[in-house]
Amino acid sequence: MVDPSDVAAVVNVGDDTEFHGLTVCPDLDTITYTLAGAVNPDTGWGLAGETWAALGSLRRHARANERADVGWFALGDLDLGTHLWRAHRLAEGARLTEVTAEITRTFGLGLRLLPVTDDPIRTKVTTPDGATLTFQEYFVRERHEVDVASVRFSGAVGARPTPEATIALRDAAAVIIAPSNPVVSVGPVLAVPGITQGLTSRRDTVVAVSPIVGGMALKGPAARLMENLGEEASVVGVARRYAPFARALVIDPIDAHLAGAVGEVGIEPIVAPSIMDTPDHAAALARVCLAGRAL
């Protein structure tokens, strides 16, 4: 097995947003809380045992002042403590990478969680009627129930990958692209200058896992987004995105009939169970990925 301290996760920051003075990093925090066993089991985000007094108070102000647009994002009291810590440290000049290491330390995590960049990247979604939404407005407020005409990663062009992320992606024995949303979760990571090139240069050791199984996203709007953007909402569509910089793509047995089509777009299909519904299945998938790189 792999020691947690030997594992680094390079994480999307395009979901980050400013709420009421605080910088909220949903991807980083959800990973931290989940790996620490502290995530709210009912929601899959936020903290177990959460209370909502601050949000209730904020919403009371919003109601009294007829601002229905304020307070739609659910910030729990315990979660707010994390955001207050992050705001405090960022105001002191700490890098997001440092603050993230501190938060994972609080939760006793062994692995390193590395924001792909310390620069602000903000995923923006434009709808067919021309409205531009922040990622959280799209994902949480609109429950990703709107069509999307385009997605852009504001700030990505000028962002620099962190030294830590650069070294991790350069020196790791293997790079696994998790079964995340290729457009809005993996996309902002790849959009940081140097990241895609870095993966391409070590393509033989990069293995991706398809988040699309049987034509549907395991969760979230990956399939609808890919369709909206004119891509195929299947393992083949995922393969087209990843082929330039990944050697192999793990596809679920339910998609075994598409293995040939995946191979034809230039990435090696690995047919293996890919649904991480138990820790054992997750560990097995990790082993498949590690075995799937060229050695």
Added chain:
Amino acid sequence: MVDPSDVAAVVNVGDDTEFHGLTVCPDLDTITYTLAGAVNPDTGWGLAGETWAALGSLRRHARANERADVGWFALGDLDLGTHLWRAHRLAEGARLTEVTAEITRTFGLGLRLLPVTDDPIRTKVTTPDGATLTFQEYFVRERHEVDVASVRFSGAVGARPTPEATIALRDAAAVIIAPSNPVVSVGPVLAVPGITQGLTSRRDTVVAVSPIVGGMALKGPAARLMENLGEEASVVGVARRYAPFARALVIDPIDAHLAGAVGEVGIEPIVAPSIMDTPDHAAALARVCLAGRAL
């Protein structure tokens, strides 16, 4: 009696401070919570029924990362909702005056609460050994148990009084200077350019109440601060501060023997009970003040 909507309170903002990304306004909030009957009766600040989950979470991060200097200011969950609202509105470009009106609206207050200025003023306290503290570091963290060599109001010189405060102080039938700390509560209000001059120009209708009774401050460090600054910690010291712009000073019967000395420094002493331990006593004191202006 006076209708609450005819009353405006011009309020000190020198106690304001930034905590973890949020602007905290202890004077404005404590007045709001108190007048709304929502103040925590045990502490005299914060909200009744408060919970502390966010602060506990913040302190957990501080402990895990050996930052004992973070999290000493007690921010309750309900109170945080107010600060989140304020941060949200200030980030939208609202003036502090507007945000304060919104917060008092939430709490159903009738009177107008007017920050003396929308510009940031920050009271700074320097100790004899040369350390400079923010007001909350001095007042809360150090429990005002340190000696003070000097007090300054950072930002005051360039601050402008709000139109609302200016008009209120110009047009009011009477101005009452509450029995607050003359140095660090009334001082930052008077330090805003134009405020002292405005009071001076209508001196006949300005009545102050001494916060020093029997040589002791009713609460807080007023007496010790005045001593530190080389002033007399008595109604006479208070009289010296207020004589240039106030016609009369209410002193408690316990200080009746100092009425002559008060008069000698140029302000008319009004001997009357000044301790507001019940609503009836507070109302009586208000009547004394209103009667104390020249008509």
